Amino acid sequence: MDFNVKKIVKKPFVRNVIIMASGTAAAQLVGLLLQPVITRFYGPEAYGLMGIFVAIIAIIGPIAALTYPIAIVLPKSDKDAIGLIRxxxxxxxxxxxIVGLLLLFFSQSIVRVFQIEDVAPFIYLLPLIIFFAGCLQVxxxxxxxxxxxxxxxxxTFLQALVLNGSKVGIGFFYPVASxxxxxxxxxxxxxxxxxxxxSRVRKEPKLKEKQNKMEKVSIKELGKRYRDFPVFRAPETFLSSLSQNLPALMLTSFFGPASAGxxxxxxxxxxxxxxxxxxxVSDVFYPRISEAAKKGENLTSLIKKATFGLGVLGIIPFGLVFFFGPWLFSFVFGEEWLSAGEYARxxxxxxxxxxxxxxxxxxxPVLSAQDFQLKYTVLMLIIRIIALAIGYYGFQSDEIAIALFGICGAILNIGLIIITLYISKKYDKMQGEINENIGT
Known part of the structure; x- marks a missing residue:
């Protein structure tokens, strides 16, 4: 048994996941230790206002560069990857x-249309958010x-330390949503x-040095070659982010900022x-499955193993929240956060x-199925809007609205896994036939 464990840990995929997870674990530990202090400083109303703005960031941030950064992993040559960065x-x-100009002339109209009066003073930060998001993705x-x-x-750890430490330090003197x-x-x-x-301190491969050594590739040509990202992935990412962050906006409109908090x-x-x-797992799995596709490996097997592994790892923490959410939230964050536990379950x-x-x-993206993902995300958005609307208009209950939202999200995610496995099986079969034809 010990031999098998050591053998598994030595595998590059597992080792890289452990490295990534260790940094995230340290960051999460910082958040867990400081979050009870932060919630007691600011309260549900302040968190609600932050939640509205976080929802806006989460919706527009992922499409800051029309998802072209996601394609950086795919090219065989660094020359093409650097071209995609540019x-x-x-x-x-x-x-x-463009967003800055629109806000300069139409900020009041935008605030009224999207009903975001509570965070109106901060919308001029949106151009910065988009630029920062693009830089981070690249x-x-x-x-x-x-x-x-x-x-x-x-x-990841250092960022969590700085951000959460700042919230506590400043919140001690000035605990407001801004x-x-x-x-x-x-x-x-x-x-x-x-x-x-x-990266510079550790003398990792520098982007600028590599760019100087390589002939610049045509930006226009790369844009066309990877056009499925802005055509399919960007709308899908936008709609997916919208469907996940919609509750914060709709709950504010229906039940007030505290519900969003x-x-x-x-x-x-x-x-x-x-x-x-x-x-x-995602950050390590993406280049792994991309390489596997180039080498003609069985992709369905890789997807199944990773999905099953995540299911085993997630059943305990998510199960605890489902069964004991209200008690856990009121104990950790304070009694005023009991309703957050009801939402969370x-x-x-x-x-x-x-x-x-x-x-x-x-x-x-590796399976060339981003058009399917876009269609599925549209369906997901529609169903989630209906679920929240039924909770409000049919029952006048924020908890029922969230319950319907959560159940629908679970069913839709199960469906996505099943259909992706079906697509990967067809892909593997097609690749196998191609390899056989080449061999003969």
Missing amino acids: LSLYISTGISA TEQWFIRKKQFRVSAQV VLIIITVFGSGLKAFMMIML FYTIGKMVLQLPTNLIGKS WMALWVFFGFMNRPSVMSL
Whole structure:
């Protein structure tokens, strides 16, 4: 048994996951230790306002560069990968400028249309958010491509220490929502900056040096070659983020900022295992399955193993929240957060199966199935909106709205895993036939 464990740990995939998870675990520990202090300083109302802004960031941030950064891992040559980095930065800078101009002339109209009066003073930070998000995505994907997981792990911990420490330190004297919002806004930019600086200190492969040694590839040609990312992946990512963060906006509109605060803290706690293990697995699994596809390996087997492993790892933490959520939240964060525990027990169903479907989601670009993912995400968004609307208009209950939202999310994530496995089986069969024809 000991031999088998050592053999498993020595595998590059497992070792890289452990490295990523260790940094995330340290970051989560910082958050867990400081979060009870933070929640007692700021309260549900302040968290609700931050939740609205976090929802806006989560919706627009992932498409800051039209998802071109995700393609950085895929090319065989670094020349093409660096070209995609340049393209991504051009796009995020352009979108930031456009958003800045729109806000300059139409900010009041935008606030009224989207009913975000509570955070209106902060919407001028959106151009910065978009630019920071683009820089972070590019940096993270380059480090994933070069398998610099150790640097990523260290930065994840340092960022958590700085951000949570700032919330506590400033909140001790000035516990208002604006502090939470501004710290959150600069979080992405800080992480990108720290990754670049730590990379230089450790003398990891430098992007600038590689770029100088290589002939620049045509940006236009790369844009066309990877056009399925802005055409399919960007809309899918936007709609997926919208469907996940919609409750914070709708709960504010239906039941007030405190409800958004309960949802925000519930989601934050449930994302601990997702960020600890799920993201680490995703960051390592993406280049692994990309390489496997290039080598003609069986992709279905890889997806199954990763999905099952995440299911085993997630059953205990998410199960505890489902059965004991209200008690846990009131004990850890204070009695005023009891309702957040009620929210969390139903959200745990959705987040658990979302945790399990990470390998499936990361496989879809490799399987050339991003058009399917877009269609499925549209369906998911529609069903989630209906679930929240039924909870409000049919029952006038925020808890029922969240329960319906969580159950629908669980069912939809299960469906995504099943369909992805079906697609991967067809892909493996097709690749096998191609290899046989080449052999003959």
